[in-house]
Amino acid sequence: MATGLIDAEAERQERQAQARREVLFADELLPGVGGESLSLRQGLAAGGSLTFLVLVLLNALDELESAALSVLAPDIRDAFGLSDGAIVFISAAAGAFLVLGALPMGFLADRFRRSRVIGWAGVVFSLMVLASGLAANAFLFFLARFGVGVAKSSNNTAHSSLIADAYPIGVRGRLSASVYGAARAAGALSPLIVAGIATWAGGENGWRWPFFILGLPALLVAVVAFRLPEPPRGQHEMRSVLGEVIEDAAPAPISVEAAFARLMRIRTLRTAIIAFSALGFSLFTTSVLANLWAEDHYGMSTFQRGLAGSLGGAAFVVALPIVAPRYDRLYHRDPERAVRLLGLCVLPGAVLLPVQWFMPGWVGFMLLGIPGAVFASVAFAMVGPVVQSVTPYRLRGLGMALAAVYMFFVGATGGALLSGLISNAYDPRVAVLVVGIPATLVGGLMMIRGASFVKNDLSLVVADLREELAERDRQRADPENVPVLQVNGVDFSYGNVQVLFDVAFEVRRGETLALLGTNGAGKSTILKVICGLGTPSRGVVRLNGRTITYVSPEQRGKYGVHLLPGGKGVFPDMSIRENLEMAAFRMRRDRADRDRRFAYVLDLFPDLAGRQSQLAGSLSGGQQQMLALAMVLLHDPEVLLIDELSLGLAPAVVQDLLAILERLKADGLTIVVVEQSLNIALAIADRAVFLEKGQVRFTGPARELAERDDLARAVFLGREGG
Numbered sequence: 001m002a003t004g005l006i007d008a009e010a011e012r013q014e015r016q017a018q019a020r021r022e023v024l025f026a027d028e029l030l031p032g033v034g035g036e037s038l039s040l041r042q043g044l045a046a047g048g049s050l051t052f053l054v055l056v057l058l059n060a061l062d063e064l065e066s067a068a069l070s071v072l073a074p075d076i077r078d079a080f081g082l083s084d085g086a087i088v089f090i091s092a093a094a095g096a097f098l099v100l101g102a103l104p105m106g107f108l109a110d111r112f113r114r115s116r117v118i119g120w121a122g123v124v125f126s127l128m129v130l131a132s133g134l135a136a137n138a139f140l141f142f143l144a145r146f147g148v149g150v151a152k153s154s155n156n157t158a159h160s161s162l163i164a165d166a167y168p169i170g171v172r173g174r175l176s177a178s179v180y181g182a183a184r185a186a187g188a189l190s191p192l193i194v195a196g197i198a199t200w201a202g203g204e205n206g207w208r209w210p211f212f213i214l215g216l217p218a219l220l221v222a223v224v225a226f227r228l229p230e231p232p233r234g235q236h237e238m239r240s241v242l243g244e245v246i247e248d249a250a251p252a253p254i255s256v257e258a259a260f261a262r263l264m265r266i267r268t269l270r271t272a273i274i275a276f277s278a279l280g281f282s283l284f285t286t287s288v289l290a291n292l293w294a295e296d297h298y299g300m301s302t303f304q305r306g307l308a309g310s311l312g313g314a315a316f317v318v319a320l321p322i323v324a325p326r327y328d329r330l331y332h333r334d335p336e337r338a339v340r341l342l343g344l345c346v347l348p349g350a351v352l353l354p355v356q357w358f359m360p361g362w363v364g365f366m367l368l369g370i371p372g373a374v375f376a377s378v379a380f381a382m383v384g385p386v387v388q389s390v391t392p393y394r395l396r397g398l399g400m401a402l403a404a405v406y407m408f409f410v411g412a413t414g415g416a417l418l419s420g421l422i423s424n425a426y427d428p429r430v431a432v433l434v435v436g437i438p439a440t441l442v443g444g445l446m447m448i449r450g451a452s453f454v455k456n457d458l459s460l461v462v463a464d465l466r467e468e469l470a471e472r473d474r475q476r477a478d479p480e481n482v483p484v485l486q487v488n489g490v491d492f493s494y495g496n497v498q499v500l501f502d503v504a505f506e507v508r509r510g511e512t513l514a515l516l517g518t519n520g521a522g523k524s525t526i527l528k529v530i531c532g533l534g535t536p537s538r539g540v541v542r543l544n545g546r547t548i549t550y551v552s553p554e555q556r557g558k559y560g561v562h563l564l565p566g567g568k569g570v571f572p573d574m575s576i577r578e579n580l581e582m583a584a585f586r587m588r589r590d591r592a593d594r595d596r597r598f599a600y601v602l603d604l605f606p607d608l609a610g611r612q613s614q615l616a617g618s619l620s621g622g623q624q625q626m627l628a629l630a631m632v633l634l635h636d637p638e639v640l641l642i643d644e645l646s647l648g649l650a651p652a653v654v655q656d657l658l659a660i661l662e663r664l665k666a667d668g669l670t671i672v673v674v675e676q677s678l679n680i681a682l683a684i685a686d687r688a689v690f691l692e693k694g695q696v697r698f699t700g701p702a703r704e705l706a707e708r709d710d711l712a713r714a715v716f717l718g719r720e721g722g
């Protein structure tokens with residue numbers, strides 16, 4: 001038996017590995033690969049320069065504002081009578097708020113017009129910057145910082161998603177680098193500008209003026225942002241792969257949970273997130289530690305340290321235009337090499353760090369610190385385009401939000417804590433060597449590993465787009481015949497164990513489909529995927545032709561997809577009536593509607609009608625199943641999914657249930673039923689799907705399945721075995 005199990009597991013793993021390989025397309029079929037390469041000017045012209053200009057300005061203003069806080073910190077501390085610790089906490093909190101805002105902002109960016117999300121974020125940003133200047137006390141100042149931090153989180157999410165859809169794939173690297181570089185340049189100028197304004201205004205309230213003066217242009221740019229055109233989502237991937245754009249007129253709302261489940265299955269994205277979270281441990285803290293070490297160990301003056309910082313900033317602004325076009329060129333020829341380039345940018349830092357930190361003089365320390373930090377920052381600026389390319393276009397905002405949360409929260413905060421502790425216990429050098437070197441190594445190597453997944457992930461993008469086009473054409477050709485429910489190309493895994501492989505079937509209106517198969521074939525899992533309790537790692541679920549793959553179970557319930565789960569689906573300590581009232585909780589506002597539905601189900605189950613005050617736990621198994629069915633039917637489903645209708649029930653009870661299903665069928669209800677018993681399935685189903693080890697082995701009229709001895713026997717053998 002043990003050998004049997006080992007063999008079965010080996011076979012499953014082989015199929016899993018095969019499924020990962022088989023979707024590979026030739027390089028020139030991948031989005032953004034091959035064809036004519038674009039100059040930056042051509043790319044900008046394709047998407048319009050206004051969008052680019054507005055995003056550059058918003059980023060630059062953000063960066064100016066961040067630096068304002070550091071420069072003005074001593075004045076703000078004195079104005080509010082704060083301690084050093086308190087002002088450091090308030091400044092640092094903005095970073096945490098940025099992480100807090102990322103998820104809601106990513107969610108909004110995937111759901112609404114991005115110009116509006118960016119516009120509103122810009123308005124909130126400018127008002128909060130003005131409020132920072134007006135704050136009467138430290139608490140109000142802190143609240144204003146909260147608003148600024150949350151509004152800023154639209155940069156990583158909504159901006160990034162808009163750039164990806166506005167401009168062609170071939171210039172993504174250069175565009176991302178330009179926005180990032182412009183922001184850094186503004187950041188470098190910021191101390192000068194901010195200190196200039198504060199000095200010009202003078203007096204103890206001088207620090208307030210930079211906030212007033214920065215808030216106003218931000219408001220103007222935000223107003224322009226509302227007018228930016230909204231590009232069709234995924235248009236450049238579609239043009240590149242399909243040669244045309246499929247417009248989704250009424251996209252279904254996306255659930256954050258489902259989106260994350262799907263995103264974490266994209267291996268390039270997952271490794272990029274791990275790589276940059278690791279790198280974050282070094283990227284955000286090394287410069288602070290270097291400044292401390294420079295003063296304590298080398299006795300560098302503030303001016304010398306400032307010079308080192310400025311040289312680093314200048315080197316970054318010089319390096320970006322060298323690396324970014326190279327990334328775009330490589331991507332155009334071979335995306336794997338482009339992603340590997342990012343890892344290769346990071347790795348030299350690991351070698352340079354120990355050499356730098358043992359330099360005998362401050363000049364060597366300062367100069368050797370520059371290349372590693374610069375190339376790590378360059379790689380950081382270029383990771384956005386990688387994430388955008390492999391993320392399904394409906395989930396781009398949330399994809400970037402997920403990356404931001406990991407990089408800033410795990411990387412920056414984790415790195416700060418760890419380095420802080422080690423630095424306190426030993427010294428900054430030990431902290432950098434113990435944290436920075438491994439973090440840089442892991443970051444670079446993970447990115448290089450991620451490169452090997454990118455073609456496969458891009459292939460999945462191609463497969464999804466082609467499927468979408470084929471479905472659109474089919475719906476256009478025969479709009480009357482769109483299936484109520486469609487499952488196509490679905491893969492599903494529990495953790496690392498894949499249990500569904502390319503599952504596909506359709507159910508027409510009013511049809512009853514039986515899902516049959518051996519034990520553990522994945523029947524219940526498919527029902528979970530259909531009703532939203534599980535998110536597939538690949539493939540699509542459609543309801544009446546509309547994609548609902550990432551829609552929450554609650555929303556699917558509102559659309560009419562309901563599941564009658566296997567086993568006990570009732571609250572045993574409540575009466576029948578209370579069970580029904582619980583199920584009808586959503587309809588509590590419209591009593592007339594609720595009573596009409598109660599009357600309908602009680603008419604369907606007269607056995608329950610006469611004993612409404614009886615505890616559900618005291619009912620027989622069959623009656624409990626009827627009550628569970630009644631609770632689902634209260635919602636007036638369009639598609640009813642039933643897991644194990646007859647399990648453990650006496651034949652007479654099953655007959656009663658079948659009679660009820662017949663009546664529902666006659667009323668036009670569409671039903672998918674998982675059944676272990678072939679006879680029961682044959683009695684009620686029009687069509688059947690037979691599954692074995694997560695793959696569809698048969699789809700067709702139910703009676704044809706009965707004639708397939710090999711499959712029919714497998715059902716019975718499976719039952720005896722289980």
Ligand SMILES: Nc1ncnc2c1ncn2[C@@H]1O[C@H](COP(=O)(O)OP(=O)(O)OP(=O)(O)O)[C@@H](O)[C@H]1O
Nearest residue numbers: 494499517518519520521522523524525526676722
């Ligand atoms: N929550 C879970 N976590 C991990 N593995 C699971 C989980 N639920 C199911 N599985 C595994 O996934 C596979 C498919 O399970 P599923 O319940 O979908 O099969 P099924 O066809 O409905 O089987 P059965 O008729 O025996 O219920 C099985 O190998 C099962 O062990």
